Amino acid sequence: MNIPPAVLVLVAVALAGAGVALAAFVWAVRDGQLDPTNAGGSVIFEDDEAPR
Amino acid sequence: MSDSLLPLRREMDERAALPVLLYFGTGILWLLAGTVLGVASSLKFNAPDWLGSVPALTFGRIRPAHLNAVMYGWASLAGAGCMVWLTSRLCQVPVQWRGCLIASAALWNAGLVYGVGSILLGYSAGVEWLEFPLAAVALIALAFLLYAASILRTFSLRKVDHVYVSLWYILASVVWFPLLYVVANLPIYSGVVHGVVNWWYAHNALAVWFTPVGLALAYYFIPKIIGRPLYSYYLSLLGFWTFALFYNWNGVHHLVGGPVPNWLQTISIIASVMMVIPVLAVAVNHHLTTLGNFRMLRTSLELRFIVFGAMSYTAVSFQVAMESLRSVQETLHFTHYTIGHAHLGVYGFLTMILFGAMYYITPRVARWDWPRPGWISAHFWLTAAGILIYVGATCWGGFLQGRALNNPAEPFTDVVELTRPYLLLRTISGVLIGAGHLIFAALFAQVLRRMGPRREEAVTP
Numbered sequence: 001m002n003i004p005p006a007v008l009v010l011v012a013v014a015l016a017g018a019g020v021a022l023a024a025f026v027w028a029v030r031d032g033q034l035d036p037t038n039a040g041g042s043v044i045f046e047d048d049e050a051p052r
Numbered sequence: 053m054s055d056s057l058l059p060l061r062r063e064m065d066e067r068a069a070l071p072v073l074l075y076f077g078t079g080i081l082w083l084l085a086g087t088v089l090g091v092a093s094s095l096k097f098n099a100p101d102w103l104g105s106v107p108a109l110t111f112g113r114i115r116p117a118h119l120n121a122v123m124y125g126w127a128s129l130a131g132a133g134c135m136v137w138l139t140s141r142l143c144q145v146p147v148q149w150r151g152c153l154i155a156s157a158a159l160w161n162a163g164l165v166y167g168v169g170s171i172l173l174g175y176s177a178g179v180e181w182l183e184f185p186l187a188a189v190a191l192i193a194l195a196f197l198l199y200a201a202s203i204l205r206t207f208s209l210r211k212v213d214h215v216y217v218s219l220w221y222i223l224a225s226v227v228w229f230p231l232l233y234v235v236a237n238l239p240i241y242s243g244v245v246h247g248v249v250n251w252w253y254a255h256n257a258l259a260v261w262f263t264p265v266g267l268a269l270a271y272y273f274i275p276k277i278i279g280r281p282l283y284s285y286y287l288s289l290l291g292f293w294t295f296a297l298f299y300n301w302n303g304v305h306h307l308v309g310g311p312v313p314n315w316l317q318t319i320s321i322i323a324s325v326m327m328v329i330p331v332l333a334v335a336v337n338h339h340l341t342t343l344g345n346f347r348m349l350r351t352s353l354e355l356r357f358i359v360f361g362a363m364s365y366t367a368v369s370f371q372v373a374m375e376s377l378r379s380v381q382e383t384l385h386f387t388h389y390t391i392g393h394a395h396l397g398v399y400g401f402l403t404m405i406l407f408g409a410m411y412y413i414t415p416r417v418a419r420w421d422w423p424r425p426g427w428i429s430a431h432f433w434l435t436a437a438g439i440l441i442y443v444g445a446t447c448w449g450g451f452l453q454g455r456a457l458n459n460p461a462e463p464f465t466d467v468v469e470l471t472r473p474y475l476l477l478r479t480i481s482g483v484l485i486g487a488g489h490l491i492f493a494a495l496f497a498q499v500l501r502r503m504g505p506r507r508e509e510a511v512t513p
Contacts, residue, residue, distance in 0.1 A: 006240045010249070013235050020227055021296055033215050034289055040214040041285030044276050047057045047144060 082125025291333025389450025449474025
């Protein structure tokens with residue numbers, strides 16, 4: 001089978017990109033970022049502006 | 053939940069001001085240029101000979117110039133400005149490496165002037181979404197890397213333990229988009245591979261840059277302005293990871309029926325349908341968080357734009373899942389329907405959310421309020437009505453066009469005649485949208501010239 005060199009470049013890049021995602025996912029799980037809780041949804045209110 | 057963070061918030065906004073306003077201001081100039089190019093392209097469907105004798109103003113040049121000006125100019129610059137501000141807020145750290153951001157805005161604009169100029173002068177690379185010559189690509193890639201460096205630096209100093217869902221989208225975009233942009237622009241492709249790379253790129257530019265920008269903003273602003281957390285925050289994280297898993301396989305659905313291996317097309321169609329999972333996660337969160345708070349759309353003009361954008365996202369995403377199917381493409385491919393679909397995504401979703409976000413962010417970083425709230429409302433109605441007419445006319449007209457084209461008994465000129473009223477509506481809606489943009493640009497200039505009221509500190513939106 002004759003594989004164009006450009007395809008090899010693309011496969012290498014795709015694996016690298018997916019590798020970054022996988023590493024981020026593993027970190028997120030270990031760090032507790034993906035714990036099944038809705039608590040994270042409240043972090044955006046920490047800097048809330050005072051009521052009028 | 054207290055005032056103890058007020059000094060920090062003030063510092064964050066102050067530090068973000070210069071780069072954010074630079075991105076916003078130049079982004080708005082590209083929006084105006086892109087609108088003129090877009091309306092002119094549309095007018096050529098109504099009056100094909102208009103401006104036809106000047107090579108730089110022929111359809112084949114101004115249409116790609118329109119696409120590049122609005123995508124790499126308007127949406128990218130405005131989006132980058134929003135992301136810089138949002139990253140700082142979500143990390144509770146002032147923007148880092150501001151010099152990088154200012155250099156980035158300058159290089160980005162230089163690349164755009166060179167790239168759009170080259171297209172108009174006839175030096176387009178000739179590949180859709182990748183028309184810029186390599187020198188312009190190099191400038192923009194460098195600009196994006198400088199922007200990414202600043203974002204990652206701010207993130208690395210974060211004071212918040214939890215990475216909020218918006219931040220995941222921002223991080224994904226700063227890591228993946230430069231990779232995608234550089235690889236797709238390498239001059240090493242030919243033949244079928246080039247076609248596949250072309251649409252792999254074009255669809256992923258949406259997947260790893262434009263859509264994450266819009267979703268990051270919607271995920272922040274909808275709960276923030278309404279004042280209650282997302283309906284199901286945990287679901288939003290599932291949404292992000294399934295989005296990251298499925299979206300990047302979608303590109304080849306643009307080539308269904310083309311000379312591309314069948315298995316490649318099928319994988320792409322399956323992934324396109326799988327996108328229903330992340331889209332539902334987003335839709336549930338955006339719409340059920342808004343549900344019961346619709347009266348806030350009357351008081352918060354920012355929220356009005358953003359909720360319109362979130363609704364468009366749901367609509368355009370289900371459109372994609374359907375459109376990728378072979379039986380549907382048989383009718384809709386290569387018709388005006390695709391144009392309507394693209395505008396629902398990039399305009400109805402992304403641009404409307406960018407407007408809302410910019411209406412929220414600008415007074416905070418400029419420390420000056422919008423002078424004329426009535427104008428903001430006029431901007432909303434002109435652009436909302438404009439894009440709805442646009443999408444309605446092109447999608448319905450495109451559907452009729454596709455059915456007629458599939459009928460071998462129908463003469464081609466009849467099919468062209470059939471689309472004429474829809475193309476006229478398209479130009480009219482473009483003019484409405486353009487009027488909205490003029491109002492927006494005027495308002496922004498008025499804030500910069502401090503024509504409105506000074507912004508009072510610590511006022512709820």
